Amino acid sequence: MITSILSTLIVSAVSLGPATAAAPTVDGAAVDAVVRQYREDTALPGVAVAVTHGTEVVRTAGYGHTPDGDPVSKHTTMAAASVSKSFTALAVMRLVESGRIRLDDRVRAHLPEFTMADPRAADITVRHLLDQTSGLSDTTHRSFSGPPVHTLAEAVAAMRDSKPAAAPGTRWEYHNPNFQVAARLVEVVAGLPFADHLRREVFAPLGMADSRTADTASDLPPSAAGHVKVLGLPVALPEPPAFGNGSGGVLTSAHDLAAWLIAQNNGGRGPDGTSVATPRSIAETHTPSTASPSYGLGWFVGVTPSGAPLVDHGGDLFTSTAYQALLPASGHGIAVLANTGMRHGDAQAIGARLIALVEGRRLPPVDDPHTLVDVVLLGLTPVVGALALRGALRSRRWAARRRSTAWTVARLLPLALPLLLLTTIHRVVGLLYRGRDVSWAQVPYLYPTFVVLLSVAALGGVAVLVARLAAAAGRRGSAG
Missing domain, CATH: 1.20.58 (Methane Monooxygenase Hydroxylase; Chain G, domain 1)
Incomplete structure (x- = not known):
């Protein structure tokens, strides 16, 4: 949901100290030490982490507990929030690879139901949706404070009386419904519910048996529930009502995200060599758009504090956060799922510390005002x-x-x-x-x-x- 746009800024803005002469060995014990220290410093109730290197899994683990008191394991299903956007982008790329759509096709050519109260909407392309340059905006379409929707079809229909805030392709603006329209496009073109297409084309080939999608906050399982911290202490609360499929509805685990990270760093091939995308498709999603030097197709693109290439995306719900990062220069992948809300940014903060660990930099002190x-x-x-x-x-x-x-x-x-x-x-x-x-x-x-x-x-x-x-x-x- 809200502040996924800040994930790259959080990682790149934090000063983590000078680089050491040589990077330490990144193994499971080192990852555990970083996460456990952070939990001690912040009272973070539960978190799951995946770290990969090339085609190898360095560490997948859960720490702490869910709001129900169950231990978090590497198979605990938690909310990926806006990390889901990269999954939606790959689902679209699967249709591109099969020749059923092209990125520069107009959306309305494949999804006639996508209409708005402005003729400029007819010029929105599939690429515009995925790189957030459609011209759609929270200022002209209120998807959270407007009437509730419960399906992707309803989410698209709710846009009929809205207008783009800018001409398509001229301005970058983070807007969740871009990916809801993209997910609905997948449903219509593939002839399958979005959840089924994602399972068939991505989850199943990668062995992501813990993963699925949810439409609304009420669909979250107990293991994906989270907390808000008050006076530094976690308070378990239900996620406030919202629709998020396509833009923030993926539910997954540390185990599954390890396979996903490997595929992203390995030209679309998972741990066992199964391909879910061509190297060209993966590269396309990691390439910035012409309208924004820092956003590709469902991924932010930037550099780490050490200046190394970074492809990442954060995810924020109001009771949980998520973060994923690819470090192309070293071949590492990092994913974090935390069960505290966006107010605290715990998943992003742990992700930044794990990037520092990989790069051999000093970890920052925890600062929680x-x-x-x-x-x-x-x-x-x-x-x-x-x-x-x-x-x-x-x-x-x-x-x-x-x-x-x-x-x-x-x-x-x-x-x-x-x-x-x-x-x-x-x-x-x-x-x-x-x-x-x-x-x-x-x-x-x-x-x-x-x-x-x-x-x-x-x-x-x-x-x-x-x-x-x-x-x-x-x-x-x-x-x-």
């Missing part, structure tokens, strides 16, 4: 509540000092501002996330203690407002 913020905001909450109670109890005294009705109303209006902010907070958060669409139900997962403080302020403001209006009305009645 959220606990201090939670302490401050929760500390302010009873203070705000007490001030509201005091204001309500002293409302008669307040009314007795007011002579002008207009001035009284003007003094009361600010009391409604916390309620106004509370009801529109998702729009404010959307602006903070560069115009991304956010539903109101998702905001407490991002800022839980702030929402608690704001809710107390809103209720307190309304209580004081009502008490003062009643006191002012009573004073006027007695005066009359």
Whole structure:
């Protein structure tokens, strides 16, 4: 979901210290040490990790537990979130390889149901969907805060009254429905449900028996549920309602992601040599588009802090995160599935540390400012509540000092501002996330203690407002 666009920035922006003279041996014990230390420092409940080198599996393992208390293993099915986009891209490439579509075909030529309230939509190509240059935008199509959808067909139909924000091919913008349209295109062209096509063309050939797809948050199995941390402690919560198939619906495991990483680094051939794509198709997905030097087809393209080539993608749900990285120069692959939400970015942070391990760089200290913020905001909450109670109890005294009705109303209006902010907070958060669409139900997962403080302020403001209006009305009645 929301902040998958930040995964490459997170990896490349963190200063991990100078390189050592020689890279250490990257083996299972070294991987375990990195992950276990991170869990000790952050109270991360559960995480699964895969590290590969060439066609070999260095380590696949689970650490910690699910919200139900079950141990996380290398076969535990967890949410891949926006890492799913690379799977959708490969599903499309399988159709390209068979000659059933071309990347530069217009989408509507194969998917007539894809219509929008703007003639420019007719020029959107398959490539535009996969490299996020379709012109579609959260600012013109609200897929999270709009009416709910439950299938890929409904997701495409929901776009009929929307418009592109830019001409196709002229601007890069991360927009989840691009990949939902692509997945629906696969369904129609292949004549199979998207889940079945992905299983037949990708999962089964690679031996990814733990993997499947989900349509909505309600389809997540208990093992893919996650947490939000408050005061540094994990709180198990259900994922807020959302549709994500095609853009974020893959469910997978560390064991399965190891096979996927090997195929990506091995020209489309899995651990046993089975091919799921041609080397040309794999290279195509890893090649930046002309409109963005940092995004290919379902993958970000950049460099590590050491300057080595990096092909990666992050995934963010509100209760879990995921990350995958390919290091073409060394032949390593890294994947992480963590059961805490995007507020913490734990999968991306562990991925950055494992990249540092591979490159022989010093790992960064863990920096989690959220606990201090939670302490401050929760500390302010009873203070705000007490001030509201005091204001309500002293409302008669307040009314007795007011002579002008207009001035009284003007003094009361600010009391409604916390309620106004509370009801529109998702729009404010959307602006903070560069115009991304956010539903109101998702905001407490991002800022839980702030929402608690704001809710107390809103209720307190309304209580004081009502008490003062009643006191002012009573004073006027007695005066009359």
